[in-house]
Amino acid sequence: MRIADSLKYEIFTRNLSKIKELVDRTQNQIASGKKVLTPSDDPVAASSGIGLEVEKKINAQYERTLNKLKPLGGFYDTAITGIHDLLTKAKEIAITQASDTMDASTRRSSAEQVKGIIEQLVTIGNTKLGNTFIFGGEKTETTPFTLNDDYTVTYNGTVAVSSVYIDRATKEESGMSGDRVFISDTNIFTVLKGLKDALETNDVDGIKNALNGLDASLDKTETNLSFVGTFVSRIEDYTSYKETRDLDIDNVISSMLDVDITQAVTEFNALSNAYQALLYSMAKIQELNVLNYLK
Amino acid sequence: MSISSILNIAKNALSASQIGMQVTSHNISNVNTKGYARQDPVYEELSPSSIGGLLLGNGVKVESIIRYADKYIEKQLNLKNNELQEQTIYSQYYERIEGILNEDSNKLTSYITDFFNAWQELSTDPQSTALRQGVLASAKNMTRTINNIYGGLKNLQIELNNKLKFEIENINRITSSIADLNKMIFEGSSSTSEANDYITKRNEYIKELSGKIDINYFEDQYGRVTILTSKGKALVDGGQSWQLDVVDDETTGFYKVAWKDFSGKATDITDSIKSGSVYGILTMRDGEINNFISEMDSLAGAIITEVNKVHKKGYSLNHDPLSTEPDNISFFKELTGHYSKDMAVSDEVLNDIKNIAASSKIDENGKPIGNGIALDMASIMEQKILNGGSSTIVEFTSSMTNKIGQISRAAKDTLEYSQDTMQIMEKQREGISGVSIDEEMANLIKYQYAFQAATRLFTVADNLFQSLLEAV
Numbered sequence: 057m058r059i060a061d062s063l064k065y066e067i068f069t070r071n072l073s074k075i076k077e078l079v080d081r082t083q084n085q086i087a088s089g090k091k092v093l094t095p096s097d098d099p100v101a102a103s104s105g106i107g108l109e110v111e112k113k114i115n116a117q118y119e120r121t122l123n124k125l126k127p128l129g130g131f132y133d134t135a136i137t138g139i140h141d142l143l144t145k146a147k148e149i150a151i152t153q154a155s156d157t158m159d160a161s162t163r164r165s166s167a168e169q170v171k172g173i174i175e176q177l178v179t180i181g182n183t184k185l186g187n188t189f190i191f192g193g194e195k196t197e198t199t200p201f202t203l204n205d206d207y208t209v210t211y212n213g214t215v216a217v218s219s220v221y222i223d224r225a226t227k228e229e230s231g232m233s234g235d236r237v238f239i240s241d242t243n244i245f246t247v248l249k250g251l252k253d254a255l256e257t258n259d260v261d262g263i264k265n266a267l268n269g270l271d272a273s274l275d276k277t278e279t280n281l282s283f284v285g286t287f288v289s290r291i292e293d294y295t296s297y298k299e300t301r302d303l304d305i306d307n308v309i310s311s312m313l314d315v316d317i318t319q320a321v322t323e324f325n326a327l328s329n330a331y332q333a334l335l336y337s338m339a340k341i342q343e344l345n346v347l348n349y350l351k
Numbered sequence: 352m353s354i355s356s357i358l359n360i361a362k363n364a365l366s367a368s369q370i371g372m373q374v375t376s377h378n379i380s381n382v383n384t385k386g387y388a389r390q391d392p393v394y395e396e397l398s399p400s401s402i403g404g405l406l407l408g409n410g411v412k413v414e415s416i417i418r419y420a421d422k423y424i425e426k427q428l429n430l431k432n433n434e435l436q437e438q439t440i441y442s443q444y445y446e447r448i449e450g451i452l453n454e455d456s457n458k459l460t461s462y463i464t465d466f467f468n469a470w471q472e473l474s475t476d477p478q479s480t481a482l483r484q485g486v487l488a489s490a491k492n493m494t495r496t497i498n499n500i501y502g503g504l505k506n507l508q509i510e511l512n513n514k515l516k517f518e519i520e521n522i523n524r525i526t527s528s529i530a531d532l533n534k535m536i537f538e539g540s541s542s543t544s545e546a547n548d549y550i551t552k553r554n555e556y557i558k559e560l561s562g563k564i565d566i567n568y569f570e571d572q573y574g575r576v577t578i579l580t581s582k583g584k585a586l587v588d589g590g591q592s593w594q595l596d597v598v599d600d601e602t603t604g605f606y607k608v609a610w611k612d613f614s615g616k617a618t619d620i621t622d623s624i625k626s627g628s629v630y631g632i633l634t635m636r637d638g639e640i641n642n643f644i645s646e647m648d649s650l651a652g653a654i655i656t657e658v659n660k661v662h663k664k665g666y667s668l669n670h671d672p673l674s675t676e677p678d679n680i681s682f683f684k685e686l687t688g689h690y691s692k693d694m695a696v697s698d699e700v701l702n703d704i705k706n707i708a709a710s711s712k713i714d715e716n717g718k719p720i721g722n723g724i725a726l727d728m729a730s731i732m733e734q735k736i737l738n739g740g741s742s743t744i745v746e747f748t749s750s751m752t753n754k755i756g757q758i759s760r761a762a763k764d765t766l767e768y769s770q771d772t773m774q775i776m777e778k779q780r781e782g783i784s785g786v787s788i789d790e791e792m793a794n795l796i797k798y799q800y801a802f803q804a805a806t807r808l809f810t811v812a813d814n815l816f817q818s819l820l821e822a823v
Contacts, residue, residue: 225733
């Protein structure tokens with residue numbers, strides 16, 4: 057076959073540009089640390105990459121939500137422990153004042169103590185975290201409990217509590233409503249009001265009745281305490297699950313989209329060799345020219 | 352038989368060698384000329400004269416100068432070029448679309464996620480204005496990105512439309528040049544060397560034209576070429592050429608291709624163009640880019656519809672306490688089409704972030720409570736709201752990335768294949784028509800020696816004359 061000169065050079069330049077393109081690509085991969093620079097490099101990896109990046113972002117959002125729930129857990133714990141202490145104190149008063157050795161005057165002064173307990177419980181019920189009343193249920197901006205003149209207490213919040221997503225399709229209630237802690241099943245405020253009234257009126261049977269109510273209140277509060285405990289540990293579990301998941305996603309993304317530096321550098325060297333070999337062969341072919349012998 | 356006939360033969364031989372050297376130098380100087388076909392002189396003996404019953408040779412003449420070319424290969428090469436130029440358009444523009452749709456650069460899915468995450472964030476503190484600011488900012492980022500992608504794709508369409516006009520102008524330039532060359536070939540067919548160069552030039556034009564549209568062509572007995580579009584509209588016939596033109600299509604606002612007869616009446620031939628770069632431009636402009644624009648419209652449309660549907664059921668911070676009805680505020684501007692082009696946050700929300708609703712309920716005082724709307728918004732990200740209820744947003748954008756990746760890759764591969772086969776054909780063509788310097792140098796030496804030998808004939812004849820003169 058005849059080999060025409062211009063073609064010889066053209067093929068040479070074409071091959072040269074092909075190799076240069078590959079060298080350039082490998083160089084970009086090394087510089088960016090990425091194997092997939094455009095979707096067409098690996099369409100499947102690039103499109104899965106999008107899904108995984110989103111997964112990572114959503115995960116990060118869940119983590120932020122969980123981090124907001126964490127201090128909330130602490131607040132509930134302190135508040136409910138406080139309730140428990142106050143109820144225990146009320147129970148001690150009731151037991152003491154139910155005894156026959158006590159008289160109307162000691163009972164009247166104890167009634168003042170019970171009033172104090174009710175006031176402190178209202179304060180606890182109106183605990184705020186930032187701008188949020190933690191016992192208001194969904195009404196986070198309304199003061200949940202108001203103490204009336206007759207020492208009855210009105211609950212202004214809702215029964216339900218707002219939920220937030222802490223994972224795909226998994227919602228967690230952001231805490232407990234005042235209704236659950238103070239009102240439902242056994243209304244702590246009604247029990248204490250009963251105790252206060254019985255003490256004021258020197259009604260021993262009434263005091264004994266209140267004792268039953270206090271026991272039920274303490275039971276309920278203990279249940280709530282353990283609920284807070286599991287709430288906090290659940291948040292912790294989810295948080296650490298998210299952290300592991302983050303790492304997993306990073307690993308998958310990295311193995312799919314990141315360049316293996318050793319491999320890339322080896323490839324780069326191989327290509328540089330090919331590039332040099334091409335230039336060398338061209339120089340050699342150049343010598344095989346009749347003009348070199350016509351002197 | 353006379354001594355002077357020796358001089359005559361020597362004279363002919365000299366000019367024959369000179370022609371040989373001239374053709375060789377013409378070949379050498381065109382070693383890098385695209386489409387050049389090497390030429391060779393064809394030598395022939397001059398008819399002998401009968402002297403004393405003997406037929407004596409009269410030397411040499413150059414009968415013609417031939418052009419080494421294989422019409423079959425040239426035709427194949429033109430067909431291949433037709434394919435190559437079309438593939439070049441695809442590869443080039445798919446790469447551009449890929450650049451526009453590349454998540455790495457536009458961050459589309461990332462911004463969409465940010466938007467729904469912002470609602471997630473708002474759900475943790477549904478009355479907060481700071482978090483509403485976050486929702487608005489992320490919505491603006493998202494709409495801006497979607498608008499930009501639309502703009503990028505639309506600009507490509509406009510660019511292709513301008514390119515179409517440019518290509519049609521090129522076609523007109525080429526066909527009128529071919530017609531001119533036809534005339535010159537017809538007139539110059541007596542002097543072969545000249546005609547050869549015109550033919551080479553014309554072949555290059557035909558190759559270039561083949562790269563642009565699908566054509567049929569054939570030569571008449573005078574070597575003039577007639578060129579028709581593949582559907583039979585004449586482009587060149589002898590010394591005449593017909594013009595193509597672009598006409599506005601009222602419905603799309605883009606150009607159509609028209610063929611003009613001599614009266615200047617234009618016939619739309621857009622649909623009859625089936626290959627070449629013009630076809631590539633048309634397909635790209637009217638097909639694929641529109642497909643991606645309509646994908647972006649589906650995406651934007653679905654987000655607008657779903658977000659507004661949820662948002663309208665919500666109670667905003669500006670809720671009128673006397674009303675129990677939801678505020679019915681659109682979060683995004685309500686659109687009826689061109690979703691990706693015009694997608695924007697509604698004026699109500701843009702002017703007052705308190706119009707963002709996060710709650711699905713109100714309390715007895717008419718105050719919004721809870722985070723129902725924020726949660727419903729966040730969950731849109733997980734819902735299958737696209738492709739007729741079969742894909743989530745992320746599935747949709749990932750599959751769009753996958754699609755453009757695959758198409759662009761396939762286009763690159765096809766282009767590479769076309770280039771490779773083109774290279775093989777060119778190698779074959781050059782094997783026949785290409786200039787080899789080595790070969791030409793050998794020829795040059797050959798003609799040089801022939802020339803030198805012929806000059807010796809003069810010396811010999813001269814000596815003979817001298818001897819005769821001295822004898823007198």
